[in-house]
Amino acid sequence: MSTSKSQAESFKALVNWLREAIREPEQFNLSYAAESSAFVRFNHAKVRQAGQVQQASVGFKLINDGRHADLDITLAGDPEVDVQRLAEGLQQLRETLPLLPQDPYLLLNHNGWQSKNVQEHPLPDTEHVVAEITQAAEGLDLVGFYAAGPISRGFASSSGAFGWHQANSFNFDFSLFHDNGQAVKASYAGHDWSSEGFAKRFALAREQLAFLGRPLRTLAPGQYRAYLAPAALEEIMGMLGWGGFSAQSIASKTSPLQKLYAGDSAFSPQVSIDEKVSGSLSPAFSGEGYPRSDLGLIVEGRAGAQMVSSRSAAEYGLSANGAGGGEMPSALNMAAGTLPEAEILKQLDTGLYISNLWYLNYSDQPGARMTGMTRFATFWVENGEIQAPVSTMRFDDSAYSLLGSQLEALTEERELLLSASTYSQRATASALLPGALISKLTLTL
Amino acid sequence: MFDFHPQLKQRFAALRTGAEFFSLRYVRESGQYLSVRKNVAEPPSLSRDEGAMLTVRVNGVEAYAATNDLSQQGLQSALDRAEQQARRLKPHALLDLREQAVSSDRADYFSPNLDQPFPSLSDCYQLLGAESASVPKDERLVNWQVSIGITNVEQIYLNSAGAELRQAQRFVYPGLDVTAYDGSDSQTRSLGRENFGQQGGADVISRCGLMGAGPQVADQALQLLLAPNTPQGPRDLLLMPDQMMLQIHESIGHPLELDRILGDERNYAGTSFVKAEDFGHLQYGSKLLNVTFDPDIPEQLASYSHDDDGTAASKQFLIKEGLLLRPLGGALSQFRAGMNGVANSRACGWNRPPIDRMANLNIEPGDQPLEQLIGNIEHGIMMSTNRSWSIDDARNKFQFGCEWAQLIENGELKGVVKNPNYRAISAQFWKSLSAVGDADTVKVLGTPNCGKGEPNQVIRVGHASPACVFSNVDVFGGDA
Numbered sequence: 001m002s003t004s005k006s007q008a009e010s011f012k013a014l015v016n017w018l019r020e021a022i023r024e025p026e027q028f029n030l031s032y033a034a035e036s037s038a039f040v041r042f043n044h045a046k047v048r049q050a051g052q053v054q055q056a057s058v059g060f061k062l063i064n065d066g067r068h069a070d071l072d073i074t075l076a077g078d079p080e081v082d083v084q085r086l087a088e089g090l091q092q093l094r095e096t097l098p099l100l101p102q103d104p105y106l107l108l109n110h111n112g113w114q115s116k117n118v119q120e121h122p123l124p125d126t127e128h129v130v131a132e133i134t135q136a137a138e139g140l141d142l143v144g145f146y147a148a149g150p151i152s153r154g155f156a157s158s159s160g161a162f163g164w165h166q167a168n169s170f171n172f173d174f175s176l177f178h179d180n181g182q183a184v185k186a187s188y189a190g191h192d193w194s195s196e197g198f199a200k201r202f203a204l205a206r207e208q209l210a211f212l213g214r215p216l217r218t219l220a221p222g223q224y225r226a227y228l229a230p231a232a233l234e235e236i237m238g239m240l241g242w243g244g245f246s247a248q249s250i251a252s253k254t255s256p257l258q259k260l261y262a263g264d265s266a267f268s269p270q271v272s273i274d275e276k277v278s279g280s281l282s283p284a285f286s287g288e289g290y291p292r293s294d295l296g297l298i299v300e301g302r303a304g305a306q307m308v309s310s311r312s313a314a315e316y317g318l319s320a321n322g323a324g325g326g327e328m329p330s331a332l333n334m335a336a337g338t339l340p341e342a343e344i345l346k347q348l349d350t351g352l353y354i355s356n357l358w359y360l361n362y363s364d365q366p367g368a369r370m371t372g373m374t375r376f377a378t379f380w381v382e383n384g385e386i387q388a389p390v391s392t393m394r395f396d397d398s399a400y401s402l403l404g405s406q407l408e409a410l411t412e413e414r415e416l417l418l419s420a421s422t423y424s425q426r427a428t429a430s431a432l433l434p435g436a437l438i439s440k441l442t443l444t445l
Numbered sequence: 446m447f448d449f450h451p452q453l454k455q456r457f458a459a460l461r462t463g464a465e466f467f468s469l470r471y472v473r474e475s476g477q478y479l480s481v482r483k484n485v486a487e488p489p490s491l492s493r494d495e496g497a498m499l500t501v502r503v504n505g506v507e508a509y510a511a512t513n514d515l516s517q518q519g520l521q522s523a524l525d526r527a528e529q530q531a532r533r534l535k536p537h538a539l540l541d542l543r544e545q546a547v548s549s550d551r552a553d554y555f556s557p558n559l560d561q562p563f564p565s566l567s568d569c570y571q572l573l574g575a576e577s578a579s580v581p582k583d584e585r586l587v588n589w590q591v592s593i594g595i596t597n598v599e600q601i602y603l604n605s606a607g608a609e610l611r612q613a614q615r616f617v618y619p620g621l622d623v624t625a626y627d628g629s630d631s632q633t634r635s636l637g638r639e640n641f642g643q644q645g646g647a648d649v650i651s652r653c654g655l656m657g658a659g660p661q662v663a664d665q666a667l668q669l670l671l672a673p674n675t676p677q678g679p680r681d682l683l684l685m686p687d688q689m690m691l692q693i694h695e696s697i698g699h700p701l702e703l704d705r706i707l708g709d710e711r712n713y714a715g716t717s718f719v720k721a722e723d724f725g726h727l728q729y730g731s732k733l734l735n736v737t738f739d740p741d742i743p744e745q746l747a748s749y750s751h752d753d754d755g756t757a758a759s760k761q762f763l764i765k766e767g768l769l770l771r772p773l774g775g776a777l778s779q780f781r782a783g784m785n786g787v788a789n790s791r792a793c794g795w796n797r798p799p800i801d802r803m804a805n806l807n808i809e810p811g812d813q814p815l816e817q818l819i820g821n822i823e824h825g826i827m828m829s830t831n832r833s834w835s836i837d838d839a840r841n842k843f844q845f846g847c848e849w850a851q852l853i854e855n856g857e858l859k860g861v862v863k864n865p866n867y868r869a870i871s872a873q874f875w876k877s878l879s880a881v882g883d884a885d886t887v888k889v890l891g892t893p894n895c896g897k898g899e900p901n902q903v904i905r906v907g908h909a910s911p912a913c914v915f916s917n918v919d920v921f922g923g924d925a
Contacts, residue, residue, distance in 0.1 A: 037900075039899075048709055050530050050531075068488045072491070106488075173899075175711060185712070252624060361844075423901040
């Protein structure tokens, strides 16, 4: 039996047990998350640390008489043990609910929706991948991380909803370091490991490494023309996504985009951003039991939809649209522009080519003013030609400037960036983004 | 407590392997997060988690396998997977650990007041509800939330050299925040939350000062709405402990992590401006700077007897009178670098391997009361409670922001200013340390949210610090 099938069957068995165990008028939501992951960490082009992690858990919500509580339970993978744990969890939640007041913001989805998405591309043997990586990196200072394996997500409710999502994937996120400490960052990720595809990606990174050997240019604080590559723009979008589109954050005035949603500020009309679940790598349903919709979050520079969880829907009189509890986008899709990739340096003329940004945070959140660092392969460009790598610099600018008044162009080509995050579990988030040409970027330190 | 220990020992004893060394780290964790937002109780978020990590060493190569299956077969299968991986990846291994010593210690460690029951769920909700209701009615107060997070952790470490280490700990995180909005700007003031976590029981809630804090926190949020922006320019900077913890964390803690200096983190968390050869030579800060790794303050978040590799922990000076002495490196990093370190090899759970982490990283108190610190400042600013942090990957150029600030003129605290930020460079900043507060200004703080590592790990760290003064720092406000 395949991993997917056996996990789906195990989850169904738990759901069936729960359907029998609950007593009217109790209701439940049960979400499921599992992964079996190979993790290999590289330093100096050798394996620094290697391991394998097998984990599975359910998120169990019990509802009765307008009261509800959530319990995450790690599963053991043994059907008897797992039913036992679920039974103990049911008991704990039954004892908890009478202690709680009724929740005025409880909103359940009574729709018995069904969703299934299974992708079982065979993954390469880890030893084979490690051999390819170490061979390609021979003589280079490579540091990076390979994560691979199946990921499963499930959802079921007492109303008959059932969702199943399973995908095999790998993500090799790596950097190549020059002797002078400068580095280029790259990743090779997806479902099908292709030796040819990897070699091509690696060669591209190796080519960029050559530029990093030139003498380092130190810039003075000031304002510069700049090109932000898609990976750099992803850092800005990631910051804005942290509460920016959240219905609760917008209503409670903690969203960095509150001026946008209030209609007091706008981005450039070139900026259109969707949460595009369809065709993305993330599940088509949320952990709280709503099918996720495609949403136009920013439409030609103006505020569009918000990310609305069921709780926010009940509290603010909105329609739930499948956002999770944190109301963050996980399948961002930014509209392409008109600047061809081949024209980037020419259009930039003189300024900074920034491959990556790092460690962003807010200088003034209500104004969406953010600061952060350049990191990896940042170049000084003169008359459309790369001159030198640039020492690490700090920027401090409002998003309304970077993506508004100072945004000259977005690139025609976009890059699909798959999240390499592995906090608690391997992420399924992705972003499809263009690069951005900015007429003024403020460097402060 | 430790009710799984006899069974686990039995199963560990029955494991079979060709490895020259192996260990098992079992972790059971239960959590409870309760909150009341705008006088409405949110549903409790509860958790139960358990699993084990098996680590093997075969011909000097280590590998791990973490499993949620704690049966004899499940543990054996994980051990086999780890052993197979160690054998297969040997040709590509960076390290040869054949000569690295292993622990055979046996000890138990308990959080303070662990035998005291924590207030019941009902009592907690009552407490949170009362505090939420104490926030005054004012249409500008648009959001507020009061919360308590509790995590109980039992860990058992066993290895083939006979080590047997048990830890039972309870971590408590009280928190309150209030947001005020005037139709254009919004300002949030908080207490606790990510800035305050300790080991213990109900005593932690008392020490945090949560009860009765609602009106004052709300009033400060409203004051911030009315306050002018922080003026731009150089000033002497008085940082209170709830900002010092972030300052220590980002610009002393991370740069001193030995695995960063050895290059492991260059692809993710970053590197360090500190080099291995700097230890014993580099004047990191002024003579007033004394920094310790201290696992012995019972209530501090990362106090323990042994780290997750089984190394006994003891207090060590990392920086003494400004001179850099010792890195934050556990047994493995010490072996690799041939340097002394501390017992800070830590994992965030059963499914992640130990790496060099901060634990309790503290600044030792000086001799000046707060009044004297303020009184000696001619043109300065006092900042407290971190709200924004950004630093480069070598942990050098930083910009940090706080919730609250008051100007200091001619030795006196003056008006409140909003959006206080400051920026500097670590390698120079600590040399500008001009005064250190006495023991009365020290607060024992900590955060559950330090991220690092591949695979990623978020872990709890403790920072105790007095209030400190830095000369001539570049400060500025908001106003986008």
